[in-house]
Amino acid sequence: MAAVVRWPIGIAVVSWQYLWNTVAIHRTEEEGDGSDLPDPVPDGRLDDRVQTVEDGYGPLLHRHYSVRIAGGCSAEDLMGRMASDPNRWAPTGMSVFRRTRGASGSMTVGDELVVRLPGPWNGPVRVIASGPRGFRLATLRGHLEAGQIEFRAEPHGSGTEFVIESWARPGDRLSHLLYNRLLLAKEVQLVMWTRSCLGAVALSGGRRDGGLKVHTRRVALG
Secondary structure, eight states: OHHHHHHHHHHHHHHHHHHHOOSOEEEEEEEOOGGGSOOOOOGGGOOTTBOOGGGSOSOEEEEEEEEEEESSSOHHHHHHHHHHOGGGTSOTTTOEEEEEESOTTSOOTTOEEEEEOSSSOOEEEEEEEEETTEEEEEEBTTOSEEEEEEEEEEEETTEEEEEEEEEEEESSHHHHHHHHTSOHHHHHHHHHHHHHHHHHHHHHTSEEOSOEEEEEEEEOOO
């Protein structure tokens, strides 16, 4: 019942974000291939709770969100700040990260979090890779999606490029309907991660250099 009540809120949030968006978003889409599959989850972090792309439904979406930052802190400092508390850069009006395993203040391999969203889309995840310039999460059972997502930053000229890269399929048949028939969940995801890119810019102390880029490769899987 709670999910049903919150579902229209999610739709309203997405509509509001689109209505008031003033940042240029350059979107491209193309057909992908086998090279778009993510690296396997490391054996030490793979168990029956992990929801891999093989567990999903419908096509795989390999999405790449990026923004260039002029000035501000280094790539390493930015990712240290982002790892310390995701709620400092995530759009808290539509998502809240809550840690369920591991100590706060970093993204350590094996840590687990739940992303609370304004609809029937809560998403448990596990940290499967972490380093000075980024970290990667794998989805767990019950997540809207089946796959992985990586947050990273790299030096770019005199500034930094921040990237969110995801490899995911709908996690169940309802999610498949929302993604590939109604297209709602796909657009919720787009809004959330583009807003997160802007949050990374603000957290860096620098300024956005140009618009946001979103590139999607769609891969049909059996």
